[in-house]
Amino acid sequence: MKVETVDFFYLSMPEITTNADGSQDALIVRVCAGGLTGWGECEASPLVSIAAYVTPMSHGVCRPVSASVLGQTLDSPADIARMAAMVSYNSMDLLQAPHTWSGIEIALWDLLGKARGQPIFRLLGYERAHAKIPYASQLFGRTAQETLEHARAARRAGFRAVKFGWGPFGAQAVEADVEHLDAAREGLGAEGILLVDAGQVWIDDVEAAAARLPALERNRVTWLEEPFHAGALGAYATLGARTNAVKMAGGEAAHNRYMAEHLIEFGRVGFIQIDCGRIGGIGPAKQVADYAAARGVAYVNHTFTSHLALSASLQPYAGVSEHRICEYPFQPRQLAVDLTSSHIRPDGNGEIVVPETPGLGVEINEAALGHYKVDVEIKVGGRTLFPLPPRA
Ligand SMILES: [Mg+2]
Secondary structure, eight states: OBEEEEEEEEEEOSSOOSSSOTTSEEEEEEEEETTEEEEEEEOSOHHHHHHHHHOOOOBTTBOOGGGGTTTOBOSSHHHHHHHHHHHHHHTTTOTTHHHHHHHHHHHHHHHHHHHHTOBHHHHTTOSSOOOBEEEEEEEOOSSHHHHHHHHHHHHHTTOSEEEEESTTTTTSOHHHHHHHHHHHHHHHOTTSEEEEEOTTTTTTOHHHHHTTHHHHHHTTEEEEEOOSOTTOHHHHHHHHTTOSSSEEEEOTTOSSHHHHHHHHHTTOOSEEEEOTTTTTSHHHHHHHHHHHHHTTOEEEEOOOSOHHHHHHHHGGGTTOTTOOEEEEESSOOHHHHHTBSSOOOOOTTSOBOOOSSSBTOOOBOHHHHHHTBOOOOEEETTEEEESOOOOO
């Protein structure tokens, strides 16, 4: 097969807020080859990512992503890896390229899985997919009382694990953070798995983060996620050395496998969290999963949008039985719900497993592509670069 077309769909809720909620807009990718269609999702600013696909070349290693994809042969996972290497080299000075490529890469896996009649995890070498414990991923409430109610709601919905993140946490007084942590534990109950995401709020201030450690430990928080800037590796290692009970977590910001591997090696995190929509897709995420497993670090998916992205995020470690926890978008915006006509739901045990059906195993709802569509036109020198011309 040859990659014939790559199309982008910029979708958005009518209103975008400053909440750290990535499900408010979306960039969906459709790839056609050999009479088949694959779908993927980028986790990034849609407009900037579209621009990285169509931008005029600036020089030899600042080419648009399209230059390394269109017309390429797609017959095996090795072809996807070959295209990834081309994008990495030909677009090395185009910083958005990994984000744009991520959605294309996922769509190529989806298409290849459909061509072979196999789910993606099997193309990655896993015999079977193991059930994961989904954690309800949500934002801290504006008040401790709201956090308490959110935790209770997640527990009522059947979740054994809950993650709270962002919101006021970390930017307010230590005492106020302690109230939120106590409320989260109270709402979740004594047995639940409690996770906390600081959203990089302390940048590289180890003492500010350490001031919260006693309350994190007392509430038996399993991991503290992104206390610092993604590149502040020394701060991660220093804070991690000051507690035996709470593991450091991070990795969602990695837009190549090396960033994630450095966080493991030098940041000494206990959990590595990978977003397939950023790191370059499913292939590099699987490499990180292998790297983590060999070092006793648990791999966790990062995803906060649609079930297309959720399925992609689960594939790289679907076959690893001992890495049990997975992120599950608990209250995504309607756009992310409507985007697919099939969904990955918890079973009777409250666990989820990736679909056995070919590719990602999640059906796109094409009506939603029209309903939430944002009109975009990119013109350079009088020539229209986007929308892309229809297939000849
Ligand atoms: Mg996070």
